[in-house]
Amino acid sequence: MAFENSDLEYSTSEMKVSVEEVAGFKSKTNAKCFVIKVSGEVNIFSAKNLKALIDDVANEGNNKICLNLSDLRYLDSSGIAVFIGSYAALKKKNSDLILFSLSPQIDKIFEMTRLKSLFKIVENQEAAIQKAAG
Numbered sequence: 001m002a003f004e005n006s007d008l009e010y011s012t013s014e015m016k017v018s019v020e021e022v023a024g025f026k027s028k029t030n031a032k033c034f035v036i037k038v039s040g041e042v043n044i045f046s047a048k049n050l051k052a053l054i055d056d057v058a059n060e061g062n063n064k065i066c067l068n069l070s071d072l073r074y075l076d077s078s079g080i081a082v083f084i085g086s087y088a089a090l091k092k093k094n095s096d097l098i099l100f101s102l103s104p105q106i107d108k109i110f111e112m113t114r115l116k117s118l119f120k121i122v123e124n125q126e127a128a129i130q131k132a133a134g
Helices: 047-058 077-092 104-112 125-133
Strands: 008-011 015-021 032-042 063-075 096-100 120-122
Touching: 015 047, 032 047, 032 077, 032 125, 047 063, 047 077, 063 077, 063 104, 063 125, 077 096, 096 125, 120 125
Parallel strands: 032 063, 063 096, 096 120
Antiparallel strands: 008 015, 015 032
């Protein structure tokens, strides 16, 4: 799955993902910012596809990635592993992974697993883009 600098959508029966580059994004590091909306379920069957897509976006350079989780209904340990792995890979590149619009159910998963302190989690897309800009 090669990522090109345009909007992208990926869909399976479990999960739908769309990628959009934020137009006019300005940061101190001249990074690009992408909003990835994840809908449905991130489980053992769909996690590898989400990881591949995030990796494709991250490999384009010093990118800031904002994950919109407003329509995420289910997240298992494989999905959590994707988020942790993506966070670590982006951190090595001096980049960011920012999560936003978590439903109460998904927020509770991050709280129960004690991962809320690891991730940058904000309320909405505007706050995520501001945090990405630094």
